[in-house]
Structures are given as structure tokens and as C-alpha cells.
């Protein structure tokens with residue numbers, strides 16, 4: 001029998017409960033969506049196989065791509081026109097070789113060396129946000145005051161987007177990832193793109209030394225492509241990390257022995273960050289929508305050309321075949337082969353930035369607020385059950 005998909009999470013520390021049963025059953029299971037059917041990939045090895053990309057497309061315009069099946073509404077001319085405009089420069093949705101044209105231009109901006117250079121700036125942002133919390137304390141709402149503010153400030157500085165506009169783009173991003181109605185989501189996207197369009201026009205008239213300035217000055221992308229690239233970087237660069245920071249802080253407060261180990265030996269932070277990414281897999285399947293472009297066998301299952309596929313990242317990261325005791329949170333494990341950042345050609349471009357942000361944010365938070373605790377009973381922490389990118393709605397804390 002086909003599984004219903006998507007499924008909500010019911011616990012902040014676990015993927016949807018049906019994932020474990022489906023993973024046990026088979027590496028690929030059939031699912032019924034509001035507007036069609038698709039394969040779900042449940043295991044780690046097959047997840048990597050699909051994400052590595054051979055005979056697979058990520059392009060929503062490819063025949064049989066499953067993104068449209070997430071809605072019961074049939075496509076309309078308005079939706080098709082929106083998708084066409086949205087696709088320009090949105091390279092996460094492009095296949096090689098076109099995808100490589102964008103990726104090659106951006107790789108130098110996100111190298112390990114470049115991220116090392118950004119660390120003092122990230123540290124300064126974390127310290128200033130905590131100064132502010134201390135000045136207003138001894139209580140705060142961690143999502144707004146820290147979790148969202150830190151990555152927004154960092155990505156704005158990196159891209160050359162004015163942070164003064166953060167409430168505008170943060171609220172539109174929230175609508176874009178959570179609104180049920182496609183029209184509302186599309187309107188939010190177009191508002192952000194309109195704002196970025198004006199910013200690109202300004203940068204074309206007035207050369208500048210930031211990522212936007214370099215994209216404009218490089219002359220390799222059209223105006224519309226730069227708007228698309230900036231949109232992807234701005235949205236992917238704040239929404240994901242913003243969900244991860246408060247969720248990670250809650251997890252560590254709930255595992256005091258492991259938090260004590262991190263306080264005693266800050267050299268453990270990089271491994272802890274990998275485990276937090278694996279354990280939560282906040283993006284789960286959200287960017288892992290694919291379609292087979294040729295008949296092929298995946299995990300012994302014949303997948304035909306034109307059949308849609310969703311990789312369940314949160315299931316792959318709990319696969320007993322790839323991780324011992326996968327449901328245990330253990331910062332001592334080697335978790336770096338997780339797929340929380342994907343795998344293959346589309347593997348997260350901002351992963352080194354995200355790692356640096358998470359490590360600095362969490363280490364600084366627990367160092368500077370040694371008495372940090374959750375200010376409400378655990379069951380009252382509101383979680384985003386319904387959102388495709390998992391996280392906490394709010395996290396009231398005290399110190």
C-alpha cells in the first residue's frame with residue numbers, strides 16, 4: 001500500500017514516526033501525494049545514489065518532476081509563468097552543465113579559507129547579540145533575538161544586502177516556506193525578488209566590493225540571473241541556520257553531560273555540530289525532489305523514466321546501516337557522512353558558512369550565558385510541525 005506524503009513530525013527530536021517502518025520495509029517505497037505519486041528514498045546508500053545525480057534531474061520543468069504533486073491544484077497558466085520567471089538564476093533547480101556555470105562562479109566565495117576569514121566577523125555579531133540580550137535580560141526569546149538575527153546579519157554582510165530590510169525579507173521567507181496557498185507563497189517570492197532586483201540595479205550603477213558587486217562586475221551573468229542567485233543565497237543563507245541554532249541550543253540544554261563536555265573541551269564543537277545536523281536533518285526532503293531521466297534500478301527497485309522521487313534526508317540520517325544507535329544524540333560519534341547538506345553536485349554551497357555560524361553561535365551562547373535554561377515547561381516549546389523546514393517557533397530562555 002502506498003504511504004501518504006508529506007508527513008508531519010510529532011517530536012522535536014525525531015523524524016515523522018513512519019520513517020523507521022518505511023526504512024525497514026524497503027530502500028524505496030511508493031507514496032501518494034495530494035496531486036500524484038512518487039518514490040520515497042528511505043536509506044542512506046540509496047539517498048547518496050539518487051543525490052549523486054546520474055540519470056536524475058532536479059529541474060522542476062522536467063517531465064514527471066514531483067514538486068507539482070505536493071499540491072492538489074492542477075497547474076495554471078499563472079503558475080507556469082511564475083515558475084518560468086523563478087527559474088532564472090535559481091541554480092539549485094538546474095542540472096549540469098548549466099548548473100556548473102553558476103556553481104563555478106560562486107565556489108571561490110564559500111571556500112574553507114574564505115570562511116576562516118569571515119569567522120572574526122561572525123564572532124563579533126554573536127557577541128553583540130549576546131551583549132544586547134544581557135542588557136535586556138535575564139530573559140529572552142532565543143529564536144528572534146539570536147537564532148534568526150545571527151545568520152541574517154552574516155548573510156546580509158556577505159552578500160551586500162542592507163540588514164535594515166531584515167524584517168521584510170525574513171517575514172516573506174517565512175510565508176514562502178509555510179503558507180498553504182500557492183498564490184500567497186508566490187506573492188512572497190515575487191516581493192523578495194522585486195527588492196533584490198532594485199538592489200542589483202543599484203549595484204550596476206555604483207560598483208562595490210561585496211559578493212553582489214563581484215557578480216555584477218564579473219559580467220558573466222545577466223541582470224535576471226544575478227537576481228535569482230541573490231534570492232537563492234539570501235533565503236538559503238538565513239532560513240536554514242536560523243532554525244538550526246535554537247533547536248541545537250534546546251538539544252544541548254536537554255543533554256547536560258554532553259554540554260558539560262563541550263564546555264570543558266571546545267575542541268569537540270566541530271563534531272558536535274555534525275551530530276546536531278545529522279540528528280535534526282531540518283531540511284529533510286525539502287530540496288531533495290528529483291525525477292528519473294532514464295529507466296534505472298535503485299536499491300533493487302526499477303524506477304522508470306519520468307517517475308518522481310523524494311529523498312528523505314531525515315530517514316537516511318537515522319539509517320542503522322550508516323550510523324550506530326541512530327536515534328541517540330551522541331556528539332562523540334563520527335557523523336560527517338550525514339546527508340543534512342545533501343550529496344553530489346548540489347551539495348550545500350553554504351555548508352562551511354553554516355558550520356562556522358553554528359559553532360560560533362552555540363559556543364558563544366553557552367560560554368557567555370553559563371546559567372542558560374529554557375524558561376517554559378518542555379511541552380510548551382512550540383515546534384513547527386507543519387513546516388517543511390523543521391525548527392522551533394519560539395524558545396523562551398532565562399539565565
Ligand code: HEM
Pocket residue numbers: 051058091092093103232233234236237238240241244282283287288339340341342343345346347348349350351353354
Ligand atoms: C544548517 C544550515 C543549512 C542546511 C541544513 C542546508 C541544507 C542544504 C541542502 C540539503 C542542500 C542540497 C539541495 C539539493 O540537493 O538539491 C543545500 C543546497 C544549497 N545551500 Fe544550503 N543549507 C544550510 C545553510 C546554507 C547557507 C548558510 C547557505 C549560504 C548561502 C546555503 C546555500 C545553499 C545553496 C546556494 C544551495 C544550492 C547548491 C547547488 O544547487 O549547487 N545553505 N543546502
